[in-house]
Amino acid sequence: MTDEELDALVAAMGQAAKVRLLTGASGWRTHAEPAAGLRALVTSDGPVGVRGESWDERETSLVLPSPTALAAAWDEELAAELGGLLAAEARHKGVDVLLAPTLNLHRTPLGGRHFECYSEDPLLTARIGAAVIRGVQAGGVAATAKHFVANDAETDRLTVDVRVGERALREVYLAPFEAAVEAGVWVVMSAYNRVNGATMSASPLLAEPLKGEWGFDGVVVSDWGAVRTTVETARAAQDLAMPGPGGVWGDALLTAVRTGAVAQSAVDDKVRRLLRLADRVGALGSPAPVWRPVVPEAGRRALLRRAAAAGTVLVRNAGQVLPLDPRGLRTVAVIGPRAAGPRIQGGGSAEVFPASVVSPLEGIRAALGSAVRVLHAPGVPPERRPAPLTRDVSRDPETGEPGFLVSLLDAQGAVLHSEHRLSGRIVEPARVDGAATVEIRTLLRPGTTGEWTLAVGGFGPVSLTAGGRTVVEGVFARDTDDPTHIHVSPPYRSGRIALAAGAETEIVARRGLAPDTGIATILAAAPPPAARAGALADAVAAARAADAVLVVVGTTEETESEGSDRVSLALPDGQDELVRAVAGARPDTVVLVNSGGPVTLPWRDEVAAVLIGWFPGQEAGHAVADILFGRTEPGGRLPTTWPVRQDDVPVLGTTPRDGALRYTEGLHTGYRAWLRGRVEPAYWFGHGLGYTSWEYERLDVPEAVSGDGSFEVRVRVRNTGDREGREVVQLYLAREASAVERPVRWFAGHAAVRARPGGTAEAIVRVSGRALRHWSVTEGCWRVEPGAFTVYAGRSAGDLPLGAEVTVPVAAPMASALRRPGSPGPAAAARPGQARIRASDHSPRTDGRGSDRLRGGTGRLSGA
Numbered sequence: 001m002t003d004e005e006l007d008a009l010v011a012a013m014g015q016a017a018k019v020r021l022l023t024g025a026s027g028w029r030t031h032a033e034p035a036a037g038l039r040a041l042v043t044s045d046g047p048v049g050v051r052g053e054s055w056d057e058r059e060t061s062l063v064l065p066s067p068t069a070l071a072a073a074w075d076e077e078l079a080a081e082l083g084g085l086l087a088a089e090a091r092h093k094g095v096d097v098l099l100a101p102t103l104n105l106h107r108t109p110l111g112g113r114h115f116e117c118y119s120e121d122p123l124l125t126a127r128i129g130a131a132v133i134r135g136v137q138a139g140g141v142a143a144t145a146k147h148f149v150a151n152d153a154e155t156d157r158l159t160v161d162v163r164v165g166e167r168a169l170r171e172v173y174l175a176p177f178e179a180a181v182e183a184g185v186w187v188v189m190s191a192y193n194r195v196n197g198a199t200m201s202a203s204p205l206l207a208e209p210l211k212g213e214w215g216f217d218g219v220v221v222s223d224w225g226a227v228r229t230t231v232e233t234a235r236a237a238q239d240l241a242m243p244g245p246g247g248v249w250g251d252a253l254l255t256a257v258r259t260g261a262v263a264q265s266a267v268d269d270k271v272r273r274l275l276r277l278a279d280r281v282g283a284l285g286s287p288a289p290v291w292r293p294v295v296p297e298a299g300r301r302a303l304l305r306r307a308a309a310a311g312t313v314l315v316r317n318a319g320q321v322l323p324l325d326p327r328g329l330r331t332v333a334v335i336g337p338r339a340a341g342p343r344i345q346g347g348g349s350a351e352v353f354p355a356s357v358v359s360p361l362e363g364i365r366a367a368l369g370s371a372v373r374v375l376h377a378p379g380v381p382p383e384r385r386p387a388p389l390t391r392d393v394s395r396d397p398e399t400g401e402p403g404f405l406v407s408l409l410d411a412q413g414a415v416l417h418s419e420h421r422l423s424g425r426i427v428e429p430a431r432v433d434g435a436a437t438v439e440i441r442t443l444l445r446p447g448t449t450g451e452w453t454l455a456v457g458g459f460g461p462v463s464l465t466a467g468g469r470t471v472v473e474g475v476f477a478r479d480t481d482d483p484t485h486i487h488v489s490p491p492y493r494s495g496r497i498a499l500a501a502g503a504e505t506e507i508v509a510r511r512g513l514a515p516d517t518g519i520a521t522i523l524a525a526a527p528p529p530a531a532r533a534g535a536l537a538d539a540v541a542a543a544r545a546a547d548a549v550l551v552v553v554g555t556t557e558e559t560e561s562e563g564s565d566r567v568s569l570a571l572p573d574g575q576d577e578l579v580r581a582v583a584g585a586r587p588d589t590v591v592l593v594n595s596g597g598p599v600t601l602p603w604r605d606e607v608a609a610v611l612i613g614w615f616p617g618q619e620a621g622h623a624v625a626d627i628l629f630g631r632t633e634p635g636g637r638l639p640t641t642w643p644v645r646q647d648d649v650p651v652l653g654t655t656p657r658d659g660a661l662r663y664t665e666g667l668h669t670g671y672r673a674w675l676r677g678r679v680e681p682a683y684w685f686g687h688g689l690g691y692t693s694w695e696y697e698r699l700d701v702p703e704a705v706s707g708d709g710s711f712e713v714r715v716r717v718r719n720t721g722d723r724e725g726r727e728v729v730q731l732y733l734a735r736e737a738s739a740v741e742r743p744v745r746w747f748a749g750h751a752a753v754r755a756r757p758g759g760t761a762e763a764i765v766r767v768s769g770r771a772l773r774h775w776s777v778t779e780g781c782w783r784v785e786p787g788a789f790t791v792y793a794g795r796s797a798g799d800l801p802l803g804a805e806v807t808v809p810v811a812a813p814m815a816s817a818l819r820r821p822g823s824p825g826p827a828a829a830a831r832p833g834q835a836r837i838r839a840s841d842h843s844p845r846t847d848g849r850g851s852d853r854l855r856g857g858t859g860r861l862s863g864a
C-alpha cells in the first residue's frame with residue numbers, strides 16, 4: 001500500500017477507533033478494525049522458536065540453538081536460513097510478528113539473558129541480527145529488534161537508569177539496532193529500562209536517531225507492560241502499548257488527544273505505522289500473500305542439527321584427541337548431569353516447548369549403534385532444588401496416563417473444567433468464567449525412599465497436600481512487578497514429607513486466582529538428598545571402563561533465565577569436582593559445556609578437549625555425536641570472551657547503585673576491556689578450533705581508502721593439517737597514535753573460507769566505512785580521523801599473526817561528517833572536496849570487488 005493510501009485509511013478512521021488500535025487487545029494480539037480492512041495482528045516470542053499465542057506445553061515448537069550458539073557459527077547465511085525457519089513456524093501458528101531478535105550486548109557474563117543475545121561485539125551482533133531479520137521477513141513475518149536500548153542486564157530492569165556516554169551509545173549499544181533498521185526491520189521493541197534518565201518507552205532516542213536520522217518507518221512496540229505513563233509515552237515516538245486490554249493509554253489517551261495534551265498528528269503517525277506493518281504482513285485489505293516455506297518440512301530437523309554443530313566451539317583439543325574414530329571404540333562413557341538431561345534453551349519469555357529432545361547420551365547411542373557399549377553415570381546426586389514434576393514419574397489420577405489432571409474450581413470448590421496436561425508447570429491454565437482456583441493433581445511414583453521436598457509455585461493463596469496430608473499452606477503476597485517473575489517463573493514455597501520408593505502418592509497443589517497474582521501455577525518436587533561420594537565413584541568407574549570419555553556439565557534453570565542476573569560464573573552442584581575426578585582417572589577426557597554464556601572452567605588444562613555447546617536446541621545430541629566422531633567439524637568461534645576467573649572479568653557488575661547502572665567502561669567493552677586491562681582470558685572473542693590447522697600467509701590491504709571509506713582486504717591462509725576444514729578469518733583495526741579515544745583494537749569484519757589439506761584459500765573481507773569512523777560528541781556526527789590505521793588479521797582478538805596499514809587521506813571525502821538532525825554540525829554545509837556521510841552506511845558488504853591497489857603485508861604483529 002502506498003503512503004497516500006495509508007493516509008486515506010487513517011483519515012477515514014474515528015478518533016476513538018484510532019486510539020483503540022494503539023493498545024493490545026489481549027496478551028499477544030492487537031485489535032482488528034474491520035471497517036479499515038484490518039485484522040488483528042498476532043505477536044509471539046521469541047528467538048529460539050515460535051511459541052504461538054498460548055503458553056501451553058501441548059503446543060510444541062521447533063527449538064533452535066540459542067542466540068549465543070547462533071552467533072558462534074559466525075555465519076550470516078545460516079542465520080538467515082534459521083530466520084526463514086522461524087518465519088515458517090510463525091506462519092504455521094498464525095503469528096505475524098515475531099518478538100526477536102534480541103540485539104542487546106553481552107556487556108557482562110553475569111547478564112541473565114546473555115544466552116538470548118548474540119555477542120559482546122556490536123558488529124558481530126549487528127551482522128547476525130540483520131541476517132536473522134532478513135530471513136524472518138523474507139517469509140512475510142515481521143521481526144522485532146529488541147530491547148531498544150541498553151537492556152543488557154536484568155537486575156531492576158523495570159526501573160534501572162543506564163548511564164552511558166553518547167559515543168559508547170552510538171558506537172556500541174545503538175549500532176546493532178541501526179543495522180537492524182538498515183536491514184529493513186518492521187518492528188522495534190522499546191525496553192523497560194531508562195537510558196540517561198528517560199524511560200525507554202518515552203525516550204527521545206525513539207525519535208532521534210531511530211525514526212528520524214535512521215528513517216525507521218515501522219512500529220515501536222513496548223516491552224510487555226513498559227508503557228507506564230499516558231502523555232509522556234504517547235508524545236514520544238512510542239507507537240503500540242502491549243499487552244492489553246487495559247493499560248494507561250486507551251481512554252486516558254483519548255482524553256489527552258481531546259484536550260490537546262497529545263497532538264492528533266502523533267496519534268495519526270502511530271496508526272499509520274501500525275497499518276503499514278499490517279500491510280507488510282498481509283493483515284490489511286487483501287488476504288495474506290501466499291507464502292512458500294523456505295525450509296522444506298523434511299529438512300527442518302536436519303537444519304537444526306547442522307546449526308547446533310556449526311555453533312559448537314572447540315576451545316581446546318590437546319593431542320588432537322578429537323575427533324574420535326568410532327571404529328576403535330568398544331565402550332564409551334557419557335558422564336555428567338547434562339548428558340541425559342541437557343538444557344536446550346534458557347529460561348523466560350523465550351521458552352518454547354519441544355516435541356522431542358535428543359540428549360547427548362541418545363545422540364551418541366544412535367551414532368554408535370549396538371556394537372558399542374555406552375555407559376552413563378550422572379556423576380552428581382540428583383538436583384536438590386524442586387523442579388516442575390515431569391510425566392515420567394507422574395500419572396493423571398483420572399485417566400491413568402502419564403501426566404497431570406488440571407482443574408479450574410469455583411469459589412465453592414466445585415470443578416468447572418478439567419483437562420489432561422503434560423507438565424507440573426502450568427503457565428497458562430484454561431480460561432473459564434467463574435474460576436477461583438487452579439488445581440494440579442497427580443499420582444507421584446517416587447524413585448527413592450526418604451524426605452522429599454514438594455513445592456507449589458505461584459503468588460496468592462496456595463496449598464499442597466500429599467496423600468491427604470498438608471505440606472504447604474499460606475498466602476504468598478506478590479513482591480515483584482516483573483512480568484516474568486509473576487507469569488512465567490514465580491517462586492516456590494516448599495515443605496518436606498517422607499515418601500517410599502514405588503509407593504504411589506496423590507499430590508494436589510492448589511492456587512487461588514486472586515487478582516494481580518499472575519497466571520502460572522507450578523507443582524514441583526525434589527528427591528531426598530543423596531550422598532555425593534557414590535555418584536562420583538560410579539562416574540570414575542564408568543570412565544575407567546571405557547575407551548573414550550565425555551563429561552557433559554552445565555548451568556541450571558536458576559542460573560540462566562530472564563528476570564534476574566547471575567551471581568556466579570562457577571558451574572553449580574560440584575560439577576568442577578566431577579570433571580576433576582574423571583580427568584584424574586582419564587587424561588583423555590573430553591568435556592562438553594552446556595551453558596548459554598561463560599562459566600569458569602578451572603580444570604580446563606587437565607582435560608584433553610573442551611567443547612562449548614551453549615544451549616543447542618532440540619537436536620543437541622545428534623550435533624554432539626556428529627562432532628565427536630568427526631562427521632562434521634565443530635564450526636564455532638566464541639562470540640564472547642571467556643574468563644579464567646570471575647574476578648578477572650573487566651566489566652562484571654549488574655547491580656545499580658542509587659538506581660543507576662553506570663557504563664563507565666565506555667567503548668572498552670568485551671575483548672576491548674580485556675585488551676586494555678592486559679589480563680589474559682581463558683579464551684578470546686573469536687577463538688575456536690576446527691579439526692585441521694591453518695597458517696596465515698599473506699595480508700593485502702589497499703594503501704588508502706577512498707569513496708565511501710569502505711575497503712577490501714584479502715587474507716591468504718593455508719590448511720596445514722590433514723583434513724579439509726573451514727577457517728573463520730577475522731579482521732581487527734587499531735589506531736596507534738590517535739587524537740581521539742580508541743579501543744586497543746576493534747573487530748571490523750570476517751569471512752569464512754574452506755581448503756583441502758595443503759591447499760590455500762583467500763578470504764576477501766569488505767570493511768565498511770563505518771569501521772573507521774567514530775562518533776563525534778561535540779559535533780554530533782560521524783567523523784574519520786585521517787592517517788594510518790592498522791589492519792590485523794587472524795584467528796581471534798588475541799591471536800593476530802598478520803598486520804598492515806591502511807591510510808585515510810587528509811582530504812578524503814569520508815573525513816566529512818554526518819550532521820545530527822537539529823544540531824548545527826560542520827557538515828551542515830559540506831565543504832569543497834567533502835561529502836556528507838549518509839546515516840545508512842553501516843552494513844559491510846562481503847561481495848564487493850574493489851579496484852583498489854592492494855598492498856601486501858606478511859609481517860607479524862603480536863596479539864595481546
Ligand code: BGC
Nearest residue numbers: 045099146223224349483484
Ligand atoms: C520480555 C520480552 C518479551 C515480552 C513478551 C518481556 O518480559 O522482556 O523480551 O518479548 O516479555 O513475552
